[in-house]
Amino acid sequence: MSRLTRWLKPDTTAYAHCDIPCGIYDPHQAELAARTVARMVELIGQLPKENRSDADLAKFVRCVSIKEQHAEIVKREVQVIWSDYFKPEHLEKYPDLHDRVWKILKLAGKNKQNIDAQAAADLEAAVKEFSDIFWSTKK
Amino acid sequence: MTTETPEARPPAFRFPGLWRVAVAEESMAPALLPGDWLLIDPTCRRWPRRGAIVVFREPGTDTLAIKRVAARPGDRVQIAQGILHLADDEAWLLGDNLNPSIDSRRYGPVPLEALVGRAWFRYGPLRRVGPLPGRQ
Numbered sequence: 121m122s123r124l125t126r127w128l129k130p131d132t133t134a135y136a137h138c139d140i141p142c143g144i145y146d147p148h149q150a151e152l153a154a155r156t157v158a159r160m161v162e163l164i165g166q167l168p169k170e171n172r173s174d175a176d177l178a179k180f181v182r183c184v185s186i187k188e189q190h191a192e193i194v195k196r197e198v199q200v201i202w203s204d205y206f207k208p209e210h211l212e213k214y215p216d217l218h219d220r221v222w223k224i225l226k227l228a229g230k231n232k233q234n235i236d237a238q239a240a241a242d243l244e245a246a247v248k249e250f251s252d253i254f255w256s257t258k259k
Numbered sequence: 260m261t262t263e264t265p266e267a268r269p270p271a272f273r274f275p276g277l278w279r280v281a282v283a284e285e286s287m288a289p290a291l292l293p294g295d296w297l298l299i300d301p302t303c304r305r306w307p308r309r310g311a312i313v314v315f316r317e318p319g320t321d322t323l324a325i326k327r328v329a330a331r332p333g334d335r336v337q338i339a340q341g342i343l344h345l346a347d348d349e350a351w352l353l354g355d356n357l358n359p360s361i362d363s364r365r366y367g368p369v370p371l372e373a374l375v376g377r378a379w380f381r382y383g384p385l386r387r388v389g390p391l392p393g394r395q
Binding site: 128129130131132133134135136137138 | 278279280281282283284285286287288291293296297299314317322323324325326354356359360361362378382383
């Protein structure tokens with residue numbers, strides 16, 4: 121460091137304090153949201169198929185809306201863990217991670233578009249596997 | 260790095276407007292970045308206008324902190340619990356990077372006695388030399 125720089129350098133520090141990134145990740149929210157999607161599909165299936173009352177219609181609309189919201193939550197939660205938590209060394213251990221995430225996002229989209237018990241079950245299973253991978257990297 | 264408090268400086272160095280501080284941490288990014296060298300005017304006796312950048316003693320910890328004046332004495336601030344009316348000597352100071360910033364939302368309004376000075380000029384790094392906003 122030159123003498124000039126040393127002379128100019130402040131001897132006092134002012135802190136623009138910020139929180140350190142929390143580093144808290146938990147796939148539980150994604151699992152819960154996937155479970156909710158499956159449950160909504162189940163509830164929609166229990167509604168009468170014909171002569172629906174206003175109450176049935178209201179319930180139908182509510183279930184569809186919640187199903188779509190929670191499919192979106194699955195997408196967001198999985199994406200955050202995927203992009204922010206997982207590191208290259210995790211990828212070495214689980215080389216299919218990107219593919220798994222891609223499939224979860226696709227499945228979540230499918231569950232938004234359709235009322236499909238199989239797709240909901242697949243989503244739940246895929247998120248569960250994603251969650252298992254996450255926890256295995258924590259050991 | 261040890262932090263020397265301004266009071267500890269010999270009075271001979273207290274030329275108005277020539278206090279030097281270095282910025283640490285990122286809550287004022289991109290306006291101020293860690294490692295920026297600033298000149299501080301320690302002669303200001305009241306809170307400068309909104310938008311000005313001030314150095315002050317952080318309530319609770321007493322470390323030197325740097326934030327932007329978001330509201331001045333007499334202003335009203337909307338907080339989660341309702342509306343807060345700032346007293347005659349209080350300011351509401353926020354970091355530019357709202358999300359991770361530790362500021363008045365954490366420790367409340369800051370009294371005038373905690374004010375150390377107004378940051379008015381950046382003299383380093385060279386490519387970003389220039390005055391800071393909010394001249395009184």
